[in-house]
Amino acid sequence: MTQITNAALIAACSCIGAGLAVIAGIGPGVGQGIAAGYGASAVGRNPGARGDITSTMLLGQAVAETTGLYGLVVALILLYANPMLSKFM
Amino acid sequence: MGNGAAGLAGRLLLDGGGDVDFFIHSYLEFPLFGTTVSINTTMVCTVIVCLAILVLCLILRHEIMKDYDEPNTLQNIAELLVEFLDGMVEGSMGKHAPKYRNYVEMLMIFIIFSNTSGLFGLRPPTADFATTFAMALITFFLIEYAWIRYNGIAFVKDLFEPFPIFFPVNVISEFATPVSMSLRLFGNVLSGTIMLGLWYALMPWFAKIGIPAALHGYFDLFSGAIQTYVFGMLTMTFVTDKYPD
Numbered sequence: 001m002t003q004i005t006n007a008a009l010i011a012a013c014s015c016i017g018a019g020l021a022v023i024a025g026i027g028p029g030v031g032q033g034i035a036a037g038y039g040a041s042a043v044g045r046n047p048g049a050r051g052d053i054t055s056t057m058l059l060g061q062a063v064a065e066t067t068g069l070y071g072l073v074v075a076l077i078l079l080y081a082n083p084m085l086s087k088f089m
Numbered sequence: 090m091g092n093g094a095a096g097l098a099g100r101l102l103l104d105g106g107g108d109v110d111f112f113i114h115s116y117l118e119f120p121l122f123g124t125t126v127s128i129n130t131t132m133v134c135t136v137i138v139c140l141a142i143l144v145l146c147l148i149l150r151h152e153i154m155k156d157y158d159e160p161n162t163l164q165n166i167a168e169l170l171v172e173f174l175d176g177m178v179e180g181s182m183g184k185h186a187p188k189y190r191n192y193v194e195m196l197m198i199f200i201i202f203s204n205t206s207g208l209f210g211l212r213p214p215t216a217d218f219a220t221t222f223a224m225a226l227i228t229f230f231l232i233e234y235a236w237i238r239y240n241g242i243a244f245v246k247d248l249f250e251p252f253p254i255f256f257p258v259n260v261i262s263e264f265a266t267p268v269s270m271s272l273r274l275f276g277n278v279l280s281g282t283i284m285l286g287l288w289y290a291l292m293p294w295f296a297k298i299g300i301p302a303a304l305h306g307y308f309d310l311f312s313g314a315i316q317t318y319v320f321g322m323l324t325m326t327f328v329t330d331k332y333p334d
Contacts, residue, residue: 057327059322059323062315069273
């Protein structure tokens with residue numbers, strides 16, 4: 001059996017960690033869906049205010065998206081700018 | 090992201106993945122005041138984007154000055170654009186709009202040009218955390234300036250709202266504003282850059298016909314426009330929030 005080096009172990013664990021980190025995308029997905037659904041029903045009730053509703057909805061969705069992007073950034077740091085790698089190599 | 094460790098891990102984890110390339114490369118390095126300054130992809134692309142905006146502005150100015158009394162097509166387009174942006178700032182900031190109009194519109198024009206520069210083969214400057222964080226810091230200082238300038242010493246009282254025990258939470262939420270704003274823009278643009286980089290590097294040749302157009306349309310144009318709107322909108326909202334009335 002070949003030896004597992006430090007770097008390989010860190011790389012493997014980082015990949016698993018990155019995969020776990022992007023699970024954070026579930027929350028923003030649900031949140032944005034809820035916002036879009038209420039936006040659609042609001043447009044249905046009051047078609048005249050379509051512009052205002054759409055801009056408010058997009059703003060809310062973008063704010064809700066932030067937590068998912070934190071997960072993405074953590075995953076990207078693990079994959080491409082891993083701080084552990086230089087420490088143990 | 091950083092150059093040294095990023096390159097190392099990138100090579101390590103994507104080895105065998107073909108020529109995956111969405112990283113920031115350093116083209117030229119020279120020592121300056123004891124540190125190493127590197128001219129990298131982001132800087133080059135930022136300069137190209139700025140030059141593109143400058144050339145566009147010069148063309149528009151030339152067209153407008155040529156015959157001021159009889160507007161031609163380009164002048165009409167420019168006025169439409171400026172009126173659209175003015176209307177957006179007016180609608181969001183109300184009577185405070187004239188003070189911030191220049192900054193917000195400049196910011197939005199730069200961001201939209203940066204985000205769509207991926208269409209022209211550049212690496213978007215906004216896909217670098219340094220760029221977005223710099224812009225978010227300007228916004229942060231604008232927010233704090235408006236807060237202190239127009240509230241006077243009463244801004245200290247705002248920190249203890251609604252109860253004194255909320256003081257640490259309020260301080261953290263102030264400093265979280267630039268971080269979340271910059272990460273939002275950075276993450277969105279970078280995810281598009283990565284998706285397209287992976288698609289171009291890993292897909293067989295027949296998948297590169299036509300399909301990237303849809304991806305570019307979504308990631309560069311749609312997502313880029315939304316994020317531009319959101320960044321400008323949040324800047325205006327946060328600044329307006331700090332006014333006492």
